Amino acid sequence: MMGNNKELGLLYQYQEARRRLAACEGAIADPEREKTIAGLRDRVREAETAAESLEQECARLKRENRQLEEECRLFEAQLGELETTLYSGRISAPKELAQLQRRIAEYQKAKADREEKILDHLYQLEAKEAELALAQKKKTKLQRQLEAAIEAETKRVNSLQEQRAELEKELSSLEQALPENLKEFYRRSANALKGIVMIPVENGLCGFCHMILPPAVLEKVKRGSAELTVCENCGRGLFYPK
Numbered sequence: 094m095m096g097n098n099k100e101l102g103l104l105y106q107y108q109e110a111r112r113r114l115a116a117c118e119g120a121i122a123d124p125e126r127e128k129t130i131a132g133l134r135d136r137v138r139e140a141e142t143a144a145e146s147l148e149q150e151c152a153r154l155k156r157e158n159r160q161l162e163e164e165c166r167l168f169e170a171q172l173g174e175l176e177t178t179l180y181s182g183r184i185s186a187p188k189e190l191a192q193l194q195r196r197i198a199e200y201q202k203a204k205a206d207r208e209e210k211i212l213d214h215l216y217q218l219e220a221k222e223a224e225l226a227l228a229q230k231k232k233t234k235l236q237r238q239l240e241a242a243i244e245a246e247t248k249r250v251n252s253l254q255e256q257r258a259e260l261e262k263e264l265s266s267l268e269q270a271l272p273e274n275l276k277e278f279y280r281r282s283a284n285a286l287k288g289i290v291m292i293p294v295e296n297g298l299c300g301f302c303h304m305i306l307p308p309a310v311l312e313k314v315k316r317g318s319a320e321l322t323v324c325e326n327c328g329r330g331l332f333y334p335k
């Protein structure tokens with residue numbers, strides 16, 4: 094005898110647990126979710142790079158301004174010396190005086206140029222700092238989104254892994270309870286029948302393809318027989334649910 098109705102019911106349970114396990118494993122490795130998180134990760138990286146380059150730009154402007162201010166101080170010191178010489182009355186030759194005045198004018202112009210550059214840098218810096226504030230805000234927002242997405246995904250996967258462990262436990266105890274010939278039948282037919290090798294009779298119909306089962310077949314299923322009774326239409330093993 095292929096198996097009594099109770100054993101056929103166990104095989105059905107086994108098959109259903111296998112199907113839930115396959116679905117569970119499919120859900121754990123969900124490429125769409127992985128893609129979403131990878132996309133978010135890319136956006137965070139982009140935002141980080143953007144903020145970083147603005148930070149560097151701001152730092153560069155500040156550094157250049159410190160350099161320019163230092164140059165201004167040097168020009169000022171030199172101008173001070175030149176003016177002291179000019180007003181000291183020590184130089185009286187018109188040619189030398191003219192030369193001195195020319196140098197003073199040159200230094201004043203050089204200092205004014207730097208001062209103008211400093212102002213220009215300060216305007217640029219103001220704009221860049223505003224951009225940087227926005228970029229950092231965007232970066233923080235995206236980082237939080239990514240953290241939340243990872244947390245939700247971790248939770249989802251953890252709960253699925255718990256389910257998987259439960260299903261594996263259930264499967265191994267069912268496997269122990271099942272007679273060898275039923276397991277063999279399952280192994281042989283599972284692929285061809287797409288994982289559904291047993292189906293309960295439902296109101297006299299095959300529970301899978303809904304074909305009306307002849308009374309003789311129903312009787313055979315009820316009584317049990319040496320051969321597993323299968324649906325003539327879809328080839329699946331039949332049993333009465335508890």
Ligand SMILES: [Zn+2]
Nearest residue numbers: 299302324327
């Ligand atoms: Zn059928």
